[in-house]
Amino acid sequence: xxxILSGGSGKRLWPLSRTLFPKQFINLISDTxxxxxxxxxxxxxxxxxxxxxxxxxxxxxxEQLRQIEANxxxxxxxxIGKNTAPAIALASLNLFNNNQDPMLLVxxxxxxxxxxKSFHKSIKTAKTIAEQGKMVALGxxxxxxxxxxxYIEFDNSHEADYYDIKSFKEKPSLxxxxxxxxxxxxxxxSGIFMxxxxxxxxxxxxxxxxxxxxxxxxxxxxxxxxxxxRLDNEKFIKCPEKSIDYAVMEKTKEAVVVPLESNWSDIGxxxxxxxxxxxxxxxxxxxxxxxxxxxxxxxxxxxxxxxAAIGVSNLVIIDTQDALLVSDKKDTQSIKxxxxxxxxxxxxxxxxxxxxxxxxxxFDSIDYGKGFQVxxxxxxxxxxxxxxxxxxxxxxxxxxxxxxxITC
Numbered sequence: 311x312x313x314i315l316s317g318g319s320g321k322r323l324w325p326l327s328r329t330l331f332p333k334q335f336i337n338l339i340s341d342t343x344x345x346x347x348x349x350x351x352x353x354x355x356x357x358x359x360x361x362x363x364x365x366x367x368x369x370x371x372x373e374q375l376r377q378i379e380a381n382x383x384x385x386x387x388x389x390i391g392k393n394t395a396p397a398i399a400l401a402s403l404n405l406f407n408n409n410q411d412p413m414l415l416v417x418x419x420x421x422x423x424x425x426x427k428s429f430h431k432s433i434k435t436a437k438t439i440a441e442q443g444k445m446v447a448l449g450x451x452x453x454x455x456x457x458x459x460x461y462i463e464f465d466n467s468h469e470a471d472y473y474d475i476k477s478f479k480e481k482p483s484l485x486x487x488x489x490x491x492x493x494x495x496x497x498x499x500s501g502i503f504m505x506x507x508x509x510x511x512x513x514x515x516x517x518x519x520x521x522x523x524x525x526x527x528x529x530x531x532x533x534x535x536x537x538x539x540r541l542d543n544e545k546f547i548k549c550p551e552k553s554i555d556y557a558v559m560e561k562t563k564e565a566v567v568v569p570l571e572s573n574w575s576d577i578g579x580x581x582x583x584x585x586x587x588x589x590x591x592x593x594x595x596x597x598x599x600x601x602x603x604x605x606x607x608x609x610x611x612x613x614x615x616x617x618a619a620i621g622v623s624n625l626v627i628i629d630t631q632d633a634l635l636v637s638d639k640k641d642t643q644s645i646k647x648x649x650x651x652x653x654x655x656x657x658x659x660x661x662x663x664x665x666x667x668x669x670x671x672x673f674d675s676i677d678y679g680k681g682f683q684v685x686x687x688x689x690x691x692x693x694x695x696x697x698x699x700x701x702x703x704x705x706x707x708x709x710x711x712x713x714x715x716i717t718c
Contacts, residue, residue, distance in 0.1 A: 317397065323583070330367075331667065345371070347422075359380070363385060372537065398554055406511065415502075421577070439566060457481055462498075524550070581640065587609075594608050597610070598617070
């Protein structure tokens with residue numbers, strides 16, 4: 311059963327990615343989003359996916375599943391992100407209760423995999439090994455000293471379809487990344503795992519009983535709301551925050567890594583996105599209404615207005631309706647520091663765009679000030695907004711396109 315981990319806010323892709331509309335739901339590379347691509351590249355004979363997402367993203371998930379006509383076996387809503395170990399525990403509890411002891415294929419939604427056949431082959435190999443009670447991670451052979459990826463250290467003392475895992479390493483410095491590459495004992499951590507639900511729950515209970523206990527309590531009081539599974543939020547908020555890498559995979563004796571023989575990238579920053587996108591003769595990526603003169607090795611994006619650049623190189627310029635980012639391409643990993651400053655200052659630009667999406671469509675907050683706000687509201691055909699009642703507010707509606715049925 312595919313378990314799609316769709317949390318995360320994509321801070322390093324700000325200002326396009328925001329807390330309420332993060333990178334996995336944005337058309338970054340093609341007409342489909344990374345979330346949709348994760349589902350579309352699954353083998354045809356696999357079960358319907360189970361999605362874990364933030365409660366605030368539930369309508370984005372439901373709508374993007376509808377767009378690609380994908381079924382699901384449920385959408386578990388987290389009130390707050392607690393990293394991957396609790397999310398996978400919730401999925402394991404859900405599927406273990408409903409489907410005996412299924413095999414879980416855990417996938418994050420910020421990956422690009424070019425060779426789908428190799429991906430499917432690696433999944434098949436991983437399944438064979440996981441059926442023996444192993445916990446399998448897919449690793450990618452490094453092609454350069456990358457500081458934006460996590461690494462898996464493995465025992466390469468023998469040739470086989472898989473290798474024992476020694477340790478997991480967080481994003482390293484450039485010097486350390488070079489050492490990893492030269493040693494030949496490291497893979498990039500793809501964020502893809504496979505194991506039986508029972509094996510994961512047993513190992514989690516062994517090494518992180520507090521996480522499992524909190525997840526069990528929150529799931530025990532959960533309830534279904536259409537396709538959504540709503541947890542006991544009060545219980546889940548008390549759950550410790552930890553990744554599967556450090557909660558289980560680094561501690562268990564059952565952890566192994568299977569090579570993923572494919573071009574792979576984690577779409578985590580503007581520099582990484584620049585590397586995988588099509589470029590012009592001057593090595594530039596330009597999107598939207600953009601004019602360039604004597605510009606090289608840059609990424610220029612305009613969401614709305616004209617952006618012109620002259621005589622610059624190695625820059626990232628991202629212009630949205632309410633924020634402009636200008637950065638040296640090699641420093642885009644530091645954008646998260648800007649987002650943290652925005653959060654500290656309680657600025658809305660880190661949370662949402664000027665355009666806000668709702669189940670019935672979306673609205674664009676054109677202008678606002680003390681005591682007033684002007685919105686352009688788009689209601690999807692056949693959809694309806696909720697009935698509302700306000701005190702001390704006067705609203706004026708003008709239908710500028712289409713036909714509206716208004717109930718007072």
